Amino acid sequence: MTPRSPNAEVRIRPLAQLTTLRVGGPAEVWTVDDDEAAREATEAPFRPIGAGSNLLVSDDGVPERVVALGRPYNDVRRFGAETDVWLGCATPLPGLVRRARQAGLSGLEGLLGVPAALGGAIAMNAGTRFGEIGEVLEEVEWLRDGRVERVPASELGLGYRRSELPDDALLLRARLRLARSTPERVAVALAAVDAARSGQPKAKSAGCAFRNPPGDAAGRLIDLAGLKGLRVGDAMIAHEHGNFVINLGDATAGDVLELIDRVRAAVDAPLELEWRRWGF
Ligand code: EPU
Numbered sequence: 001m002t003p004r005s006p007n008a009e010v011r012i013r014p015l016a017q018l019t020t021l022r023v024g025g026p027a028e029v030w031t032v033d034d035d036e037a038a039r040e041a042t043e044a045p046f047r048p049i050g051a052g053s054n055l056l057v058s059d060d061g062v063p064e065r066v067v068a069l070g071r072p073y074n075d076v077r078r079f080g081a082e083t084d085v086w087l088g089c090a091t092p093l094p095g096l097v098r099r100a101r102q103a104g105l106s107g108l109e110g111l112l113g114v115p116a117a118l119g120g121a122i123a124m125n126a127g128t129r130f131g132e133i134g135e136v137l138e139e140v141e142w143l144r145d146g147r148v149e150r151v152p153a154s155e156l157g158l159g160y161r162r163s164e165l166p167d168d169a170l171l172l173r174a175r176l177r178l179a180r181s182t183p184e185r186v187a188v189a190l191a192a193v194d195a196a197r198s199g200q201p202k203a204k205s206a207g208c209a210f211r212n213p214p215g216d217a218a219g220r221l222i223d224l225a226g227l228k229g230l231r232v233g234d235a236m237i238a239h240e241h242g243n244f245v246i247n248l249g250d251a252t253a254g255d256v257l258e259l260i261d262r263v264r265a266a267v268d269a270p271l272e273l274e275w276r277r278w279g280f
Helices: 035-041 093-103 118-124 183-197 218-224 253-266
Strands: 008-014 026-032 046-049 055-057 065-069 084-088 137-144 147-152 169-177 205-208 235-237 244-247 276-278
Touching: 008 035, 026 035, 035 065, 035 137, 035 169, 046 118, 046 169, 055 253, 093 118, 093 183, 118 169, 235 253, 244 253
Parallel strands: 026 065, 046 065, 055 276
Antiparallel strands: 008 026, 084 169, 137 147, 137 169, 205 244, 235 244
């Protein structure tokens, strides 16, 4: 399909290329470089994609359009010393965390190592026990029903790894409020988060698979059940951390789902998937 907008690019692509787990079948992927292109992309049913973490896509792909914000929505280079800042939702968190440290701005330390784009981080209220994006988020601009609207963070239903964003809204920009600190102090806080994450695998994964049940840790329960190293096809429970499913190379969504089912059957507590699932 050829878009009307000169700033939209449309291609059929395997979503495995766009997800951190490297799993998922084809979809019509719209990459939009301005709000007009985004408006056209969202005229039909769509699903927004950020960095593709925390996401499991079916091997059959999805029938909806998949909308990705292009480079103009990545403001990591523009991000400097301001404490109150509007950023495009394709801005990658790793770059944001790094630049905040350089600028001596505090508030993003808890997001160190989260492989998300800003929009996806908001949709999942990404974070660690050291902090989540919702704590520094003031408001967003989204596209909905063809209109750009401003919505305060308090209306997004942010909770532990969840939000209540409407399915038909595409996040475009977000305003963050950070606190002035010093690069040295920010670096100390980052070191603590880095230490807490040091036991996580470096292999291809979609981040933690399950939400932690109240008062416990899914990784601990999976470990206790002796499931590390459990493998279906090329999907495996990481040896480093029980709450990570890694892709050893050619895992399919079918492998991943079967592995998840086996884990659930073997663990003596209800485990709720944290990942978004598409196409099942
Ligand atoms: N544990 C085990 N075995 C394991 C893994 C963990 O016994 O295989 C134990 C640890 O020793 C610790 C407890 O379980 O006592 C918690 O583990 P950890 O400190 O690794 O934290 P987590 O609860 O597993 C959470 C977040 C991570 C985040 C880390 C660091 C969730 C589901 N997970 O993990 O977030 O990076 O804290 O703060 O909330 C994510 O959401 O995708 C994610 C990776």
